[in-house]
Amino acid sequence: MDRASSSYTRQGEPSGSRTREQREQAYAQERAETQHAAEQAADEPVVLKVGMVGDSQIGKTSLMVKYVEGSFDEDYIQTLGVNFMEKTVSIRSTDITFSIWDLGGQREFVSMLPLVSNDAVAILFMFDLTRKSTLNSIREWYRQTRGFNKTAIPVLIGTKYDQFAAFPKDEQEEITKQAKRFSKAMHAPLIFCSTSHSINVQKIFKIVLAKAFDLKCTLPEIDGPGEPILLYVDV
Numbered sequence: 001m002d003r004a005s006s007s008y009t010r011q012g013e014p015s016g017s018r019t020r021e022q023r024e025q026a027y028a029q030e031r032a033e034t035q036h037a038a039e040q041a042a043d044e045p046v047v048l049k050v051g052m053v054g055d056s057q058i059g060k061t062s063l064m065v066k067y068v069e070g071s072f073d074e075d076y077i078q079t080l081g082v083n084f085m086e087k088t089v090s091i092r093s094t095d096i097t098f099s100i101w102d103l104g105g106q107r108e109f110v111s112m113l114p115l116v117s118n119d120a121v122a123i124l125f126m127f128d129l130t131r132k133s134t135l136n137s138i139r140e141w142y143r144q145t146r147g148f149n150k151t152a153i154p155v156l157i158g159t160k161y162d163q164f165a166a167f168p169k170d171e172q173e174e175i176t177k178q179a180k181r182f183s184k185a186m187h188a189p190l191i192f193c194s195t196s197h198s199i200n201v202q203k204i205f206k207i208v209l210a211k212a213f214d215l216k217c218t219l220p221e222i223d224g225p226g227e228p229i230l231l232y233v234d235v
Helices: 015-043 060-069 107-117 132-136 138-148 169-186 201-213
Strands: 046-053 082-091 094-103 122-128 153-159 190-192
Touching: 046 060, 046 107, 046 138, 046 201, 060 082, 060 094, 060 122, 060 153, 060 201, 082 107, 094 107, 094 201, 107 138, 122 132, 122 138, 122 201, 132 138, 132 169, 138 169, 153 169, 153 201, 169 190, 190 201
Parallel strands: 046 094, 046 122, 122 153, 153 190
Antiparallel strands: 082 094
16 A cells, blocks of 8 residues: 555554544643643732832831731831832632832932832822821822822822821811812822721721722721711712
8 A cells, every 4th residue: 555645543543533632632631721720820819019108207117017917016117218018818719919018208219119109009198197298298299109100099098097086176177178188189098097096907908909809898988077087989
């Protein structure tokens, strides 16, 4: 028989049958690899980068440590450059890791702002409720940060609410009104928190999570006089 016209392989199998087998094996292997890749992807946590910016000594690092480790240290430790911490939470059987980047508030560290803001899903613009100057600084922090990241979810955070609550009512009203104006202009949720008294700390990151994935958030808003503001729905 002419070799060129032979319809059999060296193993004595019809060549057409051999091709079908190979196709079936290749298809089965492809499905197995796809399933394996999907399982691996499911096992890998989703990472949400969150940047924290604002003047020095306003409580950025304290908030990060409180959320990640659950602890609070009254001793002030200056952030030299950038601090970084992670916390993984589980939502509907999916692991989500908050990658939190804290920028030192001194002006010499502004050059490191891209490191904190680039690729961030959300940016916390933070100020000290007891120092109005730190709220005034938010304009410049917002302007500079938006230059590096125009899509991150902005959140306006007022810290040290426990001390702020002892202020005269007229001073509280003045700061609160200005903070509301800023948050409206920024289209940002507004949250007053206290790290030392564990007020609204967890809620900040629950709101970030809900905004990032367009999930329904059932946290009740707080907007009463003298209360720790929590506004996030119509922003």
